[in-house]
Amino acid sequence: GADTPQWRPALHFSPAAHWMNDPNGPILLDGVYHLFYQYNPGGMVWGPMSWGHATSPDLLHWHEQAIALRAKPGEDMFSGTVILDRDNRSGLGNVQHPALLAFYTSVFTDHPDHPDGTQAQSLAYSLDNGATWQAYAHNPILTLQPDSRQFRDPSLTWYAAGQCWIMATVVGDAQVIKLYRSTDLLHWSFLSDFQPSGYRKPGMAWEMPLLVPLPLDGNPQDMRWVMLVSVNPWSIAGGSGVQYFIGRFDGVHFTPDALPPVGADPSAYGWLDHGADHYATARIANTGTGPPTLIGWMNNWDYAQDVPTAPWRGQMTLPAELALKTLDGHPTLVQAPAQPYRDWLARQGMRTYPDRMVGRDRPWRAPFRGDVLDIRLTLRRGDGTRAGLVVRQTPDGKTGTVISYDFTTADLIVDRGHSGDVGFSPKFSPVHIAHLAAPGGVVSLHVVIDRCSVEVFANDGVLRMTDLVFPPADGTNVSLFSTAGSTRFSALRVTVLNR
Numbered sequence: 001g002a003d004t005p006q007w008r009p010a011l012h013f014s015p016a017a018h019w020m021n022d023p024n025g026p027i028l029l030d031g032v033y034h035l036f037y038q039y040n041p042g043g044m045v046w047g048p049m050s051w052g053h054a055t056s057p058d059l060l061h062w063h064e065q066a067i068a069l070r071a072k073p074g075e076d077m078f079s080g081t082v083i084l085d086r087d088n089r090s091g092l093g094n095v096q097h098p099a100l101l102a103f104y105t106s107v108f109t110d111h112p113d114h115p116d117g118t119q120a121q122s123l124a125y126s127l128d129n130g131a132t133w134q135a136y137a138h139n140p141i142l143t144l145q146p147d148s149r150q151f152r153d154p155s156l157t158w159y160a161a162g163q164c165w166i167m168a169t170v171v172g173d174a175q176v177i178k179l180y181r182s183t184d185l186l187h188w189s190f191l192s193d194f195q196p197s198g199y200r201k202p203g204m205a206w207e208m209p210l211l212v213p214l215p216l217d218g219n220p221q222d223m224r225w226v227m228l229v230s231v232n233p234w235s236i237a238g239g240s241g242v243q244y245f246i247g248r249f250d251g252v253h254f255t256p257d258a259l260p261p262v263g264a265d266p267s268a269y270g271w272l273d274h275g276a277d278h279y280a281t282a283r284i285a286n287t288g289t290g291p292p293t294l295i296g297w298m299n300n301w302d303y304a305q306d307v308p309t310a311p312w313r314g315q316m317t318l319p320a321e322l323a324l325k326t327l328d329g330h331p332t333l334v335q336a337p338a339q340p341y342r343d344w345l346a347r348q349g350m351r352t353y354p355d356r357m358v359g360r361d362r363p364w365r366a367p368f369r370g371d372v373l374d375i376r377l378t379l380r381r382g383d384g385t386r387a388g389l390v391v392r393q394t395p396d397g398k399t400g401t402v403i404s405y406d407f408t409t410a411d412l413i414v415d416r417g418h419s420g421d422v423g424f425s426p427k428f429s430p431v432h433i434a435h436l437a438a439p440g441g442v443v444s445l446h447v448v449i450d451r452c453s454v455e456v457f458a459n460d461g462v463l464r465m466t467d468l469v470f471p472p473a474d475g476t477n478v479s480l481f482s483t484a485g486s487t488r489f490s491a492l493r494v495t496v497l498n499r
């Protein structure tokens with residue numbers, strides 16, 4: 001199709017051209033963020049998979065670099081992780097110049113040495129900060145016996161208590177996560193399977209497992225572990241999404257604290273995001289003592305190959321920090337836009353607006369407009385039943401994305417049913433709904449709008465919703481509304497980011 005500069009994200013990474021899916025091996029090195037990604041350098045749909053590479057000083061402004069790992073005849077490079085081998089455990093670098101190690105999945109087809117369709121874990125290393133990469137001489141380093149099928153997506157976690165690295169991988173179609181350990185990063189020994197009797201469906205693929213240690217309520221004496229896994233299809237908002245489990249890890253087994261009964265509704269499980277467009281989340285490595293920061297692919301396998309952008313397809317989510325907080329007696333995963341974004345936002349300045357009662361059927365057209373906006377506000381329950389905002393709204397009011405809270409059902413709702421181009425796929429789901437408590441009748445929203453996306457962090461990140469939208473170029477208005485009665489909007493803070 002024709003080029004769509006009106007949908008080019010300003011705050012989110014998208015490749016200049018062609019198809020991108022999962023983030024791979026994001027890592028901070030000497031003050032520079034490196035992002036690798038599943039990339040088809042020759043096409044607009046998923047195809048021979050290479051690792052693209054981009055760098056950024058702040059996770060907002062990106063520079064594309066040369067392809068890091070290029071697909072070869074007979075071998076694709078699927079998703080994985082990059083770490084800095086600081087102590088030269090692998091022997092592939094040296095302590096003065098530690099090697100970067102990329103763990104990826106080799107997918108072999110028509111290859112003389114491997115049965116067709118083999119998936120196995122391989123290693124590449126870089127001695128020049130990721131500019132160039134060499135394949136390890138003894139690849140693949142980890143193969144499943146007797147058949148290495150659907151075995152992919154290695155992610156690494158440093159396990160301080162055991163002074164070893166833990167690798168999580170999946171057998172995708174078996175919906176099982178396999179854990180391994182290593183001290184030299186070359187030889188991996190099997191630890192355990194994680195395959196809960198939880199929310200699984202026949203035909204569902206488990207992909208991109210990620211094990212993250214987190215202190216509960218910031219207390220380093222009370223470490224918990226979160227296991228994230230991307231599932232496709234049958235995610236909470238349809239198609240693909242990221243499920244998580246909170247539990248313990250003893251160096252061998254990951255054990256979830258509690259699991260809903262078999263057959264429970266998917267909403268009984270933990271979901272990283274309740275919107276439709278957040279998948280294949282990866283953790284940024286080497287960020288020191290800061291909170292874990294995740295970045296995902298802002299898309300859904302249901303329609304990713306149909307989205308109407310050109311000359312690129314695919315973009316990343318806003319990087320977000322994770323924390324575990326006790327809420328209502330339960331450890332709860334909360335997320336906030338990452339520190340570099342918050343710092344940058346603070347430097348852009350913001351406008352604050354006085355409190356405002358918005359009455360029934362009398363929406364308020366905001367005095368600001370834009371297609372790249374950061375909006376924070378609080379809704380206070382009045383006699384209105386549902387209230388919120390319409391963003392990317394056209395002057396005639398007919399097109400827009402509606403973000404609202406229903407005080408009667410305690411649901412947060414993002415409705416993109418009339419957001420613009422919705423006809424490119426019958427699977428582009430219109431409405432996403434998630435339960436959200438409103439203590440004291442108050443709900444806070446942090447909304448980031450970036451040309452073709454709407455991201456909502458509600459109640460300080462207790463709930464996240466990420467959705468793609470494809471609005472007309474004149475859809476730059478914002479309005480506040482309240483249904484059936486009035487609602488008080490307060491603490492409205494806005495930064496117009498169009499540049």
Ligand code: FRU
Pocket residue numbers: 021022038049078079105152153207208280
């Ligand atoms: C997730 C995924 C991974 C795989 C990669 C292939 O979106 O399916 O499981 O490694 O994409 O591009």
